[in-house]
Amino acid sequence: MGRIVYAAAMSHVLYPDYYGENVGPHGRRMVEELIGVVRAMGRTLMAAAPDALVVVADDHLNVFSFDAVPALCVRVGRSVSRMVQADAIEFDRALDGLPERYPLHEDLANGILEKGVQAGFDFAASWSAPLDHAFLSPVSTLYGDRPVPPLVPFWVNCFVAPQPTAQRCFAAGRHIARVVAEGPWNAAVVATGGLSHFPELSLARVGQSDPAFDRRIVKLMEAGDHEALTALTAKELHESGSHELLNWLVLLGAVSPARARVRFFGEMGRIDLAALEWDVA
């Protein structure tokens, strides 16, 4: 019987130059401190030796276009490539130099997809979507130069309204935990993104975050108050710039009722950064 042997969530632009350029020296210092914490978390993750690493993240209109935006999507197939884009902006320059392909845990991914559809989750499947910084910036920081276990990338539509609800994301996480428990593999689950930034997805408000909202959310995670977190509305997430919390809600469903431990929390102004672990052992 499989277990979730490690669970964590963290911000996903782990790239000092981006914050140095857009925020200044204090932004650079803060993300460098976060990167140090995530590397330490990576040592705990590697010690847990998962057979598969489920990564829950969002697309930034890199992979899916307005032709079709899946609410929830499982990446299936044997391997996945790193997104490559000529003249990429800062976000995705964090991917330069990383391996071009990563193995997938085909059996676990297929199980999540097929059992999900049987259970009433109309998950989309992709055999070709590549991974952008939302996946690979945290994974590469956690693992450094060491081999990454087979991945199960899981996309949540965080940015193109109408997004899936907090409750639905939590339920998808419960489903992932059930599939892991029914299988023979130990899995780690990592969710990425946040905390608050880009409120209302308004260009005029880029540069603002909502520290009071973020402090409240982190306290709820520490307390294990998943009822309050699943009650978050699309309006609250949109107005505070917390769209990517939907990724974290999938993880919360996977680990519930575990409580979070805060490894890092920093209020930068443009965005608030965080890294949390859950006691799942």
Add this chain to the structure above:
Amino acid sequence: MSRYETNVVLYRLKKDPAFRDRFRANPGGALADADLSDEERDAFVRWDTRKLNELGGSLHLLVSIPGLGGH
């Protein structure tokens, strides 16, 4: 409301370097066949990113078009 068309143009500007070059050289000409309202077309031609965002253009596309990203 042609939010879809606005975002199709933004997505092409992000992903298609040849289209991006044509747009930079001659915005009106590059968009001649695009199904945009006059207001949307004008915002593209003036490269008024805030207006495009107000008209439904995706923030993540607007900030990530190589060489044109508007923060």
